[in-house]
Amino acid sequence: MTTPEHPVIVVGAGQSGLAAARACRDAGLQPIVLEAGDRPSGSWPHYYDSLRLFSPARYSAMPDLPLDGDPDRYPTRNELADYLDRYAQHLGVDIRTHTRVTAVEADGATFIVHTADGGSLRAAGLIAASGSFGNPTVPNLPGQDTFTGELLHVAGYRTPAPYAGKRVIVVGGGNSGVQIADELTNVADLTLATLAPISFLPQITRGHDLHHWLDVTRFDHLPAAWLRHIVRKPLVLDTGRYRESIETGRIHRRAMFTAFDGDTVVWPDGRREPVDTVIFATGYRPDVDYLRPLGALDDDGLPLHADGISTTHPGLAYLGLEFQRSFSSNTVRGVSRDAEHVVQPLAAHVQQAPATIGL
Known part of the structure; x- marks a missing residue:
């Protein structure tokens, strides 16, 4: 039997990877965390500049280390990235940045993890916590390969400045699409294209943020199987600003176009319109x-998987999947609960591995 070098390897050092590392550490394991980027903050430094969390600071922290400052503020992208850096230091685990995982293979009861630098590591357990930012979803519409304008996903969007004076369409009726449309409408000729009218969810109800009610009602803890029947479409958290912008026409929303054709898009009524840039928030x-x-x-x-535990390989688990176990599974406030859940059987599996891995 081949002896694994490490108890557990965690792929990714964003919020999910750090939650995994904490749960492994507390279970008596010694995790190695492999992060493709240059800092243990996941995708947060790469989101658009104006991004703010949709949850107040009091509901946006990991266990054992609160966010500093006003607990009712909505932290910025940079604040959250810096906070995760601090949290990584607070954990005191082995985190290796600039280490991109390219492939994982099984060798008996162990995993061989290959990295972009040509190296490999062997472990008894593996937690895939690499998030989704590196795999944006872009629809393939008729004529898309003929479009002569700029096509990008919101993952590649940073600021509105490059789009000043241009004709821009943002595709998508979720939080990111509406937020970006709102800031672009100040500088560009902007249309928000969606499959259906925007559905809004009030940010504040009876003087409290939505996340207060999610907490006190324990909605965040409901099983994912129930939630899939409740949450059927994107919901935009709103203080009233975005709804007013759309209702007054400040943000011009219309039904999704049906095709591309050269430098134009084709609207449902057949009209063709020249467009400079299409941004998919999809x-x-x-x-x-x-x-x-x-x-x-x-x-x-x-x-x-079942609730984050692989159904194909003992010793393999996942963290940060949308609706993995609950409404908040892929959020800062919820991922640590999932981490404790998946590490429990993982630790039992690892304990059966040869003792030479240093448990």
Whole structure:
């Protein structure tokens, strides 16, 4: 039997990877965290500049280390990235940045993790916590390959400045699409294209932020299987600003165009309109392609799991998947609960490995 070098390898050092590292540490394991980027803050430094969290600071921290400052403020992208840096230091675990995982293979009861620098590591357990930012979802519309303008996903958007004076369409009716449309409308000729009218969810009710009510009602803890029947479409958290912008026409929303044609898009009524840039705010899918050699994914590249525990490989777990176990599974406030859940059986599996890995 081949002896694993490490108890557990965690892929990714964003909020999910750090939650995994804490749960492993507390279970008596010694995790190695591999992060492709240059800092243990996941995708947060790469989001658009104006991004603010949709949850107040009091509901946006990891266990054991609160966010500083006003607990009712909505932290910025940079604040959250810096906070995760501090949290990583607070954990005191082995985090290796600039280490991109390219493939994972099974060798008996152990995993061999290959990295972009040509190295490999062997572990008894593996937690895929690499998020989804690296795998943006872009629809393929008729004529899209003929479009002569700029096409990008919101993952590549930073500021409105490059789009000043241009004709821009933002596609998508979720939080990111509406936020970006709102700031672009100040500088560009902007249309927000969506499949259906925007559905708004009040940010403040009876003097409290939505996340207060999610907490006191324990909605955040409801099983994901129930939630899929409740949450059927994107909801935009709103203080009233975005609804007013759309209702007054400040943000021009219209039904999704049907095709591209050269430098134009084709609207449902058949009218063609020249467009400079189309920005897709159309979501993400789990960035776990490195698990394909393992045979742990379905035909669509999605993890085969039950509540984050692999159904194909003992010792493999996932963190940060949307609706993995609850409404908040892929959020800062909820991922640590999931981490404790998946590490419990993982620790039992690792304990059966040879003692030479240093448990």
